[in-house]
């Protein structure tokens with residue numbers, strides 16, 4: 007089977023790898039390069055966790071973890087580091103329930119234990135705390151490189167800096183016009199992040215996607231080596247103040263608010279202005295609750311993500327077009343699993359029932375995009 011994968015970020019790279027390893031004739035395009043800083047996958051680290059409210063998300067993360075470890079073993083490239091994840095506050099009970107239901111190891115902590123594993127944090131006595139050892143970080147660029155390496159080893163043609171411009175689906179497949187040639191394929195996989203609708207709208211497949219920007223800041227610890235700090239899922243104040251965090255070994259501790267405000271979601275994907283009031287608000291929170299970090303972030307950055315009306319991904323197929331979209335700001339942890347399912351769709355296989363929540367025709371996609379002013383992101 008001939009497949010063109012359009013967009014080589016967290017969703018496209020593992021799809022291309024899986025399809026190439028299954029013996030298909032794969033062409034991979036990315037308009038901005040592999041990796042690149044314009045999409046959502048090309049820089050820094052991402053938080054990995056099994057912690058999710060829904061049991062099917064816990065299982066999806068488990069499958070992803072298996073595939074991350076397999077990729078790491080086969081390429082020798084570090085794509086995941088197991089540092090654990092610390093849950094604090096209101097998130098402890100629902101995550102514990104999901105872990106118990108799925109048989110995931112975890113342990114509850116007292117304030118003294120919290121201070122030991124995360125000395126920069128000021129623990130509050132009596133506050134719920136729980137640790138899960140499989141949480142940690144994913145390394146973005148090494149992940150993309152590892153996938154591409156295996157895809158190329160199995161004959162994939164990888165063309166960075168080539169843009170798909172138009173799709174022309176027909177009875178026997180799809181013709182992809184790029185900025186330099188045309189490619190005939192049986193299937194096109196559109197994993198183009200916030201740009202998906204540029205290709206999908208003209209063929210009548212417009213998706214209810216809301217692209218925009220999220221912001222994170224880096225803080226440096228005052229206690230020297232902080233490279234073993236766990237990732238963090240924090241809900242000790244209201245939902246509006248929910249935070250997530252992860253260590254960037256050698257880069258400092260990265261933190262962000264785990265909600266985004268759709269009404270302020272900046273849609274110009276080229277300009278990327280930072281939001282100083284948000285940075286300030288985060289710095290104040292860190293000063294109060296993480297006194298072991300130096301005051302003020304030393305770096306703040308933002309990147310693109312894409313929201314959907316019901317806060318679920320879109321993973322489905324229509325005719326010769328497979329779509330992986332709507333990353334909801336937390337697709338990296340699931341990337342290898344999503345890639346394997348997108349590859350299944352390209353092969354016209356039926357996905358397990360648990361993946362129905364990501365289908366194109368689901369009622370949740372008919373909702374309006376601004377249904378919630380605030381949506382959980384990255385720590386949903």
Ligand SMILES: Cc1cc2nc3c(=O)[nH]c(=O)nc-3n(C[C@H](O)[C@H](O)[C@H](O)COP(=O)(O)OP(=O)(O)OC[C@H]3O[C@@H](n4cnc5c(N)ncnc54)[C@H](O)[C@@H]3O)c2cc1C
Nearest residue numbers: 013015016017037045046047053170199309333337338339
């Ligand atoms: C600051 C930040 C923090 C995050 N934190 C976390 C986290 O802690 N944990 C987590 O799991 N996730 C996190 N995420 C989310 C995660 O990184 C994204 O969900 C994921 O990277 C999105 O991958 P994608 O493949 O859907 O899209 P993208 O990475 O945007 O990839 C789309 C690719 O398509 C290419 N493209 C677009 N149009 C075309 C075209 N016409 N032709 C060819 N190529 C095209 C683009 O160049 C791009 O490379 C975070 C995201 C950001 C920005």
